[in-house]
Amino acid sequence: MLSKKCKYAIHALVYLGERYQQGPVHIQEIAEKQHIPKKFLEAILLELRNAKILHSKKGKGGGYYLYKKPAEVNLIEIIRLMDGAIAMLPCVSLNYYEACEECRDEKNCGIRDAFMGVRDETLRILSESTLEQIMKRQKV
Amino acid sequence: MLSKKCKYAIHALVYLGERYQQGPVHIQEIAEKQHIPKKFLEAILLELRNAKILHSKKGKGGGYYLYKKPAEVNLIEIIRLMDGAIAMLPCVSLNYYEACEECRDEKNCGIRDAFMGVRDETLRILSESTLEQIMKRQKV
DNA sequence: TAATAGTCTATTTAATTAGTAGATTTAAAA
DNA sequence: TTTTAAATCTACTAATTAAATAGACTATTA
Structure with a gap:
């Protein structure tokens, strides 16, 4: 089973995917809309940033935004990062x-085979996802 | 990742598979040969027995033995039982x-799809395994 | 320079997994 | 019938990992 952390990461990324190239979104907003504890989400976004999937902007008007293209971020990468x-x-x-x-x-x-x-x-x-x-798929 | 419990169960079952229809094998032997803590193994074998995969015989000369045929026990069943x-x-x-x-x-x-x-x-x-x-495969 | 928003370090709490202890029951063999 | 070997059952304890929280620090921009 995926950890909550990993599920949170996926949801946050999809949320940021919907806002791709529309400027930074702040943590608070993602946390509220996706029902993720804010402090927990902070740590998650930070990891995704260190992995160069997200970028961030500090200060007023700052926030997180997708750095990679939505077509170039797959579930494998996210799961490996979050859960191993x-x-x-x-x-x-x-x-x-x-x-x-x-x-x-x-x-x-x-057993291995x-x-x-x-x-x-x-x-x-x-990796296709x-x-x-x-x-x-969400749009349908 | 499978839990240790589940891995222990698989190893114990393969061990009992090798002795299919050769009478009961006692816990102590399985524990030693497969390097499983005996008390932990007890609990595992009990669950496998309650699931009708194994049978047991109490008292002197007792032990556990495979009830189902080796071809009829697959990894799905074991994993579901042990790890959910x-x-x-x-x-x-x-x-x-x-x-x-x-x-x-x-x-x-x-995400579901x-x-x-x-x-x-x-x-x-x-389920094919x-x-x-x-x-x-072990024999090769 | 005040306000905003991310960053970092440390802790706490909760849940799950792994392992242990000891008394009880059953059955075979002496 | 008694002894002994083995499973069974109940109840813990320890260790690990997951989840959540707190608060001080840093950077940015209006």
Whole structure:
């Protein structure tokens, strides 16, 4: 399951996607409209900014705005940033790999294969799901 | 990510799969061979028994043994039992559905679709992954 | 220079996951 | 019938992670 943090991030990004190239939106507004605790949202937006997905402007009239194009931000990137690995097992993760504690012979492990398949399909589907995609579906 | 509990359950079941129809195996043995804390394993095996995947025999010479055929126990069933929902969002879960707190119009939510796709593919792959499958791959 | 809005550091609270302890029940074998 | 081995049940405790909060600091602009 995705964490609340990750869900909040997705909602905030879609919200900013709707305002792409319309200047900065301040945290307060996003927090209210998306029902996200403001302080929590601050931390989330900061991470997204450090990851170069958002930019921010300080001071009066400041706020956050989408830096990348909505078509170039996908769910994989957001989930990895917020929650870490996509895979269901650490020994199958591409970005957060860790060996299984007790597994002697990884190549010969009957369990891994299934989870590799899941990982690949998940990556495929979620990397096609961009903010643009999500916004389009929202409109219908 | 799967919980340790779930990983332990999978390993214990594969272990019992290897001994299918060879009489009861006691907890102690499984715990030692699979490096699982015994008391924790007890609770896990009990759940698997209540779910009719395992049977047990009390008293001397007792232990646990696979009740279902190895070909009839798949990873979906184990994961649902141990960790709950397969889906990445509650509003997309078949067995553990919950509405999103702030979502007014679920049918019109652009986020859901992607996660439904992931759910379906995950279900497809993991329901094909049975203990029998896993054991076969182990042998190679 | 006052007001606004993001940034940073630290803490607190809540929830979940993992692991432990010990008494009880059951069944087989001596 | 008694002993012993094994599962069962109830109740904790510890550790980890997720979620939320507080407040001081910094930058910007009108």
